[in-house]
Amino acid sequence: MSAEALAAPGRVLRKPDLRLPSAWRVWQRNASIYRRTYKLNILPNFFEPLFFLLAMGLGLGTYLSIRGLPYIDFIAPGLVATAAMYGTSFEVTFNCFVKMKFGRIYDAAMATPLSPEDVALGELLWGTTRSLIYGVVFLAIASTFGVVHSWLALLSPVAIALIGMMFSVIGLAFTAVIPVIDYFTYYWTLFMTPMFLFSGIFFPLDRLPQWVEGLAWFMPLHHGVNLMRALVLTGDLEAAALAALWIVGLTAALFVLPLNLLRRRLVR
């Protein structure tokens, strides 16, 4: 920690005081708890996609096809991206807030060599891990419906991790600034849900008025959907790279936010 940083502990744009092995300790703590209960936790992860694909894909799909494709083939990649989004979002919003505010376990960690940034990065990595679990399970189930059309789908775990990290960074930054847990309602109903509905998962956006697509460009999930669809359905490497670039760019731009905001919250 530099003298300058010490003078301004609340500054959001400062160089984070990070030490990777320490961040890893936080990941290990979460993983060891998850490992104990994973059988209980992972089961819903199987059923949710199954029900979704059955209802939307086969149910709605009986009446619909898009560009000559079965409807389920069109929506499945977007739902994988959504699974990645939700996988981390529960973790870095509600769970982290409870750990921080009610369990005070971050306060406890502040009495060890860990820095707030280490704790934040540990949570980001753990959120990303949850995304990976959710997303890969979803894709595996979906693949049994015959929705995978390209070998590029093998890159999906990397793509899912990128999507997971992006939403981890956004979610944890939000968690670090809100004073009470009720604010998450805004996060979910004004950010997550609209993205879920308007990111081009359920219908293509290119036939809609221009401004709709323009607006969608600003939605993180839209690029997650594009990325997954390019890998799983169209096999369009260029489209995949473009979407991945957007995701990495946003993640990099926002990366220090959750770290420094958590410092501001914990070190007063």
Next chain:
Amino acid sequence: MSVVVARELTKRFGEAEAVRGIGFEVRERECFGFLGPNGAGKTTTMRMISCTSPPTSGDLEVLGMPVSRGREIRRRMGVVPQENNLDEDVSVLQNLLIYARYFDIPTRIARATAEELLYFVALSDKRDWGIPQLSGGMKRRLLVARSLINDPDVLILDEPTTGLDPQARHLVWEKLRSLKRQGVTLLLTTHYMEEAAQLCDRLVIMHEGRILIQGAPRELVAREASPQVIEVFDPSPDAAVALQRLDGLAERSERLADRWLFYTSQGERLLARVREVVADPGAVWLRGATLEDVFLQLTGRGLRE
């Protein structure tokens, strides 16, 4: 060597000044106490020493390092927080093992240390319990055990026995004394005068962000208070009038809602006079002055907050 050195140490939160330019030195292997009513700045001072709250101004060195080197300092420090922050998601033993990992202690060593510490705080048979199953005293003991997982040179305790029953409190005191014998420097805050008198080699009394006095407990009592106190319980109106005339014989007197207090160095003589005017012998007694008398004299009897 001094373990903690503070000079002109100040902490502001916006407009509010929680700590106003205090200075003190904690020596190696001593037990140093911070006393004061709520809001005196004790916890803020402790947070600054444990490097989780950067000072606004002034100098603060811990273990020979400025507090800006928090990671290195905390590696050699143990902290028992005022409020329980045990990890409710894992067992008693896991609490210690996870914490050990934060200090990069290898698992095999951590296991052995954790078992030793659970034995030390008499929780060995509770190793697999969940945190919600523990009583308040057990939680506090586990916090003490957790704070020792890195074999710290200095231990910081913020109100270590608040809310404990007398048995649990004595057990914690016993553990702290034994740590001190092992060479650990202890810093503690408390508002139990008995705790301070029992444990502390030296202490400061803080009030409204400042240090009012510092020294050894007995020395402070001798220096700041008259050696003896006569207490009169709930005198009748007639007796009260007569007692008022005795004010001049005491060095200081005080009237509370249910008691009158006379501070004096000639206890026996004044006691005889008091007994003349108060009929009930059970309502009058003479005792030695305590740290509590010093504390109340300095910080007043009004309710803080």
